[in-house]
Amino acid sequence: xxxxxxxxxxxxxxxxxxxxxxxxxxxxxxxxxxxxxxxxxxxxxxxxxxxxxxxxxxxxxxxxxxxxxxxxxxxxxxxxxxxxxxxxxxxxxxxxxxxxxxxxxxxxxxxxxxxxxxxxxxxxxxxxxxxxxxxxxxxxxxxxxxxxxxxxxxxxxxxxxxxxxxxxxxxxxxxxxxxxxxxxxxxxxxxxxxxxxxxxxxxxxxxxxxxxxxxxxxxxxxxxxxxxxxxxxxxxxxxxxxxxxxxxxxxxxxxxxxxxxxx
Amino acid sequence: xxxxxxxxxxxxxxxxxxxxxxxxxxxxxxxxxxxxxxxxxxxxxxxxxxxxxxxxxxxxxxxxxxxxxxxxxxxxxxxxxxxxxxxxxxxxxxxxxxxxxxxxxxxxxxxxxxxxxxxxxxxxxxxxxxxxxx
Numbered sequence: 001x002x003x004x005x006x007x008x009x010x011x012x013x014x015x016x017x018x019x020x021x022x023x024x025x026x027x028x029x030x031x032x033x034x035x036x037x038x039x040x041x042x043x044x045x046x047x048x049x050x051x052x053x054x055x056x057x058x059x060x061x062x063x064x065x066x067x068x069x070x071x072x073x074x075x076x077x078x079x080x081x082x083x084x085x086x087x088x089x090x091x092x093x094x095x096x097x098x099x100x101x102x103x104x105x106x107x108x109x110x111x112x113x114x115x116x117x118x119x120x121x122x123x124x125x126x127x128x129x130x131x132x133x134x135x136x137x138x139x140x141x142x143x144x145x146x147x148x149x150x151x152x153x154x155x156x157x158x159x160x161x162x163x164x165x166x167x168x169x170x171x172x173x174x175x176x177x178x179x180x181x182x183x184x185x186x187x188x189x190x191x192x193x194x195x196x197x198x199x200x201x202x203x204x205x206x207x208x209x210x211x212x213x214x215x216x217x218x219x220x221x222x223x224x225x226x227x228x229x230x231x232x233x234x235x236x237x238x239x240x241x242x243x244x245x246x247x248x249x250x251x252x253x254x255x256x257x258x259x260x261x262x263x
Numbered sequence: 264x265x266x267x268x269x270x271x272x273x274x275x276x277x278x279x280x281x282x283x284x285x286x287x288x289x290x291x292x293x294x295x296x297x298x299x300x301x302x303x304x305x306x307x308x309x310x311x312x313x314x315x316x317x318x319x320x321x322x323x324x325x326x327x328x329x330x331x332x333x334x335x336x337x338x339x340x341x342x343x344x345x346x347x348x349x350x351x352x353x354x355x356x357x358x359x360x361x362x363x364x365x366x367x368x369x370x371x372x373x374x375x376x377x378x379x380x381x382x383x384x385x386x387x388x389x390x391x392x393x394x395x396x397x
Binding site: 082 | 336337338339342343346372374375377378381382384385
């Protein structure tokens with residue numbers, strides 16, 4: 001008889017179903033082995049099924065966690081991006097406010113607040129380090145007449161020109177600002193009144209060289225200034241130094257303007 | 264749900280401070296209003312009730328919800344809170360609820376408009392950014 005090539009399952013099923021083996025002790029043993037084997041198989045399948053289920057659940061969970069993580073990450077990145085831009089906005093605003101609170105709107109020079117801050121600092125430094133500074137108070141001559149004769153627009157332009165002329169003549173570490181109206185204050189750090197004179201001469205030259213804008217040839221407005229200088233004295237408050245520079249300025253005015261006097 | 268059901272939600276009226284915005288809800292009109300700067304010490308305390316209000320409003324009824332915003336500065340956690348609110352609107356919009364945002368900004372400060380634009384990026388519901396001159 002040729003060997004049976006059918007699947008083992010079918011062969012066993014047929015053998016067990018065949019009535020001619022009924023009562024045979026081998027049939028009974030085979031039947032029990034067969035049932036046991038089926039049981040094992042069933043249990044194995046169930047275990048595999050449950051295990052697969054767990055694996056799928058864990059897998060789904062990982063996917064959903066990953067998705068949630070990715071989503072949160074994107075949200076966070078977006079929040080950070082927006083936050084950075086808010087910070088940029090605040091910094092710009094801060095700079096603009098800083099500028100507005102320390103600069104004179106018309107001339108772009110330091111305003112009185114910034115001048116006072118610098119005067120305080122420079123006075124402290126002078127006391128600490130034992131050297132002095134010099135102040136120059138500058139007043140545009142006959143400014144009221146310029147305004148009255150040519151209008152406030154030209155008056156404003158004259159002030160801008162004076163500011164420019166001063167800045168060109170000053171050294172890098174000097175500070176000039178608008179003290180008020182047509183009055184400017186120049187702070188010359190670590191400078192004696194003698195050394196300050198040559199700087200002030202340069203300022204006057206710079207003013208003379210600069211023609212007023214818009215003037216017709218030959219009928220130009222000549223802008224001049226009177227200046228009073230005072231050197232900070234040890235133990236003196238900055239306002240006293242400012243007052244002495246103011247008095248020297250008055251003297252320059254009394255002396256016929258377009259000149260400077262020392263306190 | 265009946266209209267009455269939506270009316271039950273208590274409205275919020277949180278007066279603004281220097282560091283927190285003015286927040287008002289009007290359930291009857293389907294409106295939320297927020298104005299000012301937002302950098303609160305405790306963001307959850309401030310925005311928690313607002314987010315809950317939006318959730319409850321959107322869960323009940325089918326009436327529209329519009330947000331009128333005049334927010335200027337937002338700190339990072341306030342930004343996250345606003346994103347949460349916009350997310351809720353986005354989900355509702357996906358379920359065909361009518362929701363809309365109008366963000367007003369001072370025309371002198373274009374930066375606020377750009378920032379509102381960043382928020383708008385992920386939103387598919389109507390989201391207007393309007394200049395104001397006051």
